[in-house]
Amino acid sequence: MKEVIAFYPILIDGTITTIILTVLSAILALAISFVVGLSRISKFKIVRVLAIIYLEFFRGSSALVQMFFIYFVLPMWGIYFDALTAGVIAIGCNLGAYGSEVVRGGVLAVGKEQHEASLALNYSPYKRYRHVIIPQAIPVMIPTFGNLLIELLKLTAVASLITISDLTFMAHIIRVQTALTLEPFLVILVIYFIIASILVKIVDIIAKKFSRGRNIMIAGEN
Amino acid sequence: MKKLALFLISFAILLGSAKTSFAESDTLKRLKKQGYATVAVANEPPYSDIKTDGYVTGAAPDVARAVLNMLGVPDLKAEVIMYGAMIPALQARRVDMATSGLYIKPDRCESIIYSEPDLCGAEAFAVPVGNPNNLLTYEDIAAQPDLKMVTCAGCAEEKYALERGVSADQIVYFDTPPSGIKMLQQGRVDVFALSGLGTQDLLNKTNDPNLELVMPITGVPIGCAGAAFNMDDKEFRAEYNMALAKLKATGEFAAIIEPYGFSAEATAGESYLTRCPDGK
Numbered sequence: 001m002k003e004v005i006a007f008y009p010i011l012i013d014g015t016i017t018t019i020i021l022t023v024l025s026a027i028l029a030l031a032i033s034f035v036v037g038l039s040r041i042s043k044f045k046i047v048r049v050l051a052i053i054y055l056e057f058f059r060g061s062s063a064l065v066q067m068f069f070i071y072f073v074l075p076m077w078g079i080y081f082d083a084l085t086a087g088v089i090a091i092g093c094n095l096g097a098y099g100s101e102v103v104r105g106g107v108l109a110v111g112k113e114q115h116e117a118s119l120a121l122n123y124s125p126y127k128r129y130r131h132v133i134i135p136q137a138i139p140v141m142i143p144t145f146g147n148l149l150i151e152l153l154k155l156t157a158v159a160s161l162i163t164i165s166d167l168t169f170m171a172h173i174i175r176v177q178t179a180l181t182l183e184p185f186l187v188i189l190v191i192y193f194i195i196a197s198i199l200v201k202i203v204d205i206i207a208k209k210f211s212r213g214r215n216i217m218i219a220g221e222n
Numbered sequence: 223m224k225k226l227a228l229f230l231i232s233f234a235i236l237l238g239s240a241k242t243s244f245a246e247s248d249t250l251k252r253l254k255k256q257g258y259a260t261v262a263v264a265n266e267p268p269y270s271d272i273k274t275d276g277y278v279t280g281a282a283p284d285v286a287r288a289v290l291n292m293l294g295v296p297d298l299k300a301e302v303i304m305y306g307a308m309i310p311a312l313q314a315r316r317v318d319m320a321t322s323g324l325y326i327k328p329d330r331c332e333s334i335i336y337s338e339p340d341l342c343g344a345e346a347f348a349v350p351v352g353n354p355n356n357l358l359t360y361e362d363i364a365a366q367p368d369l370k371m372v373t374c375a376g377c378a379e380e381k382y383a384l385e386r387g388v389s390a391d392q393i394v395y396f397d398t399p400p401s402g403i404k405m406l407q408q409g410r411v412d413v414f415a416l417s418g419l420g421t422q423d424l425l426n427k428t429n430d431p432n433l434e435l436v437m438p439i440t441g442v443p444i445g446c447a448g449a450a451f452n453m454d455d456k457e458f459r460a461e462y463n464m465a466l467a468k469l470k471a472t473g474e475f476a477a478i479i480e481p482y483g484f485s486a487e488a489t490a491g492e493s494y495l496t497r498c499p500d501g502k
Contacts, residue, residue: 009275072307075314083316163303163311172398173302176265177272179400179427 004183007174014170015191021156025091026149032096037103058097064158066090071162087159095152102144106137139210146203146218150196247457258297259290262308262320267423268482269323281482282322285340292465309333312452320450325378331498335453337462339446342488344438346421348414351434357413359441360386370394372402372411379415382442399424417445419483446492
């Protein structure tokens with residue numbers, strides 16, 4: 001264990017990289033979720049079709065392959081992203097596809113009478129969604145988004161394969177340099193768990209704000 | 223050491239200008255201007271050695287540092303990446319060069335180009351102590367089809383095994399060498415195959431009295447690694463080779479690699495010209 005702890009400078013670097021990757025990808029994924037999710041219920045067919053193509057492509061192919069594609073294949077066509085950007089794009093687009101279904105489901109879960117009432121009040125589509133539908137849909141979305149966020153954190157582990165020096169990558173380095181197996185993996189297991197616990201707490205703080213009397217906390221409490 | 227390098231560089235410039243005008247490749251100009259080269263390094267001691275604070279040293283990066291210094295590139299920015307990502311990284315110009323145990327092999331010469339060999343060594347096996355299956359060559363593994371061997375995917379050792387009659391379903395692959403040793407310790411495989419010094423280093427670190435080293439493996443060629451470059455960097459490679467040859471001639475080369483267990487003599491007489499088809 002002492003040998004592994006000696007590597008704390010790169011473990012700290014790896015933890016920071018993992019957190020940055022998680023936060024940036026989550027922001028991108030959230031934005032994509034709303035854009036694609038709302039496009040799915042657009043009244044224009046072309047918008048709906050484009051959203052479905054996006055969804056099926058990013059949900060239906062492996063995040064790892066997407067990452068390799070963005071990082072190693074696109075440069076051959078002159079499109080060049082650094083490793084972290086490539087990782088954020090791949091993870092964000094992938095989780096954004098899952099998230100879009102959460103948004104769509106949340107919006108559809110809002111009662112039909114709410115849609116009709118806001119129509120009857122002559123609200124523009126923007127006002128209808130901004131002030132009536134989405135505020136009611138968010139509490140439905142939060143628990144699933146919380147789960148996806150944890151999923152996203154764990155997906156960042158594969159980013160080590162496109163040279164991002166995240167936590168998993170550092171564990172591999174320590175493992176090869178020391179030939180220890182249990183210790184480096186135990187250390188990053190604990191670090192991942194701590195990060196995930198913090199994310200759960202953050203989601204619950206947000207959940208409290210939006211709960212409107214319902215219990216939508218994701219931490220395993222009664 | 224610096225003085226010597228300076229002297230050699232000025233000597234090289236003199237020599238160059240005497241023959242033709244000394245024209246630098248665009249790649250070298252760019253590296254000199256930015257003051258560093260980005261170098262892909264694999265995580266494989268003793269080819270590379272990563273310190274606890276992340277500083278990359280080891281035989282291959284140290285040779286590359288010395289050669290780049292001679293060429294007037296003061297710094298080396300190491301990027302630790304997986305073996306499988308090295309060739310794509312060179313092709314996509316993610317890195318300026320790659321070093322650390324990427325063996326010079328004919329099929330690789332189709333996608334990248336190599337410098338002259340810098341690190342050569344014999345092959346090795348790790349087996350349970352006493353070598354119960356009496357494995358000394360790849361042919362011995364082939365002769366016992368119920369045995370399993372572990373090595374890395376796409377590595378030279380995989381090819382050696384297949385060429386010598388080991389069937390594909392006898393071979394399992396590890397992601398990193400310690401995984402292979404773990405499989406051997408847990409009895410999932412009967413033999414672990416890798417470069418001699420890599421295996422030796424790993425066994426020393428594992429320090430398991432139930433494992434044993436078999437080295438060298440007869441019947442397979444000495445494996446030679448060199449620095450690898452993008453296909454379009456032939457001029458830069460020539461410059462690199464010139465500096466590497468000088469480094470070898472001064473004996474500084476031996477001083478760099480021998481502490482890591484490599485032999486400078488093993489590279490004598492080896493060339494990418496013979497190891498790559500058509501001398502690419």
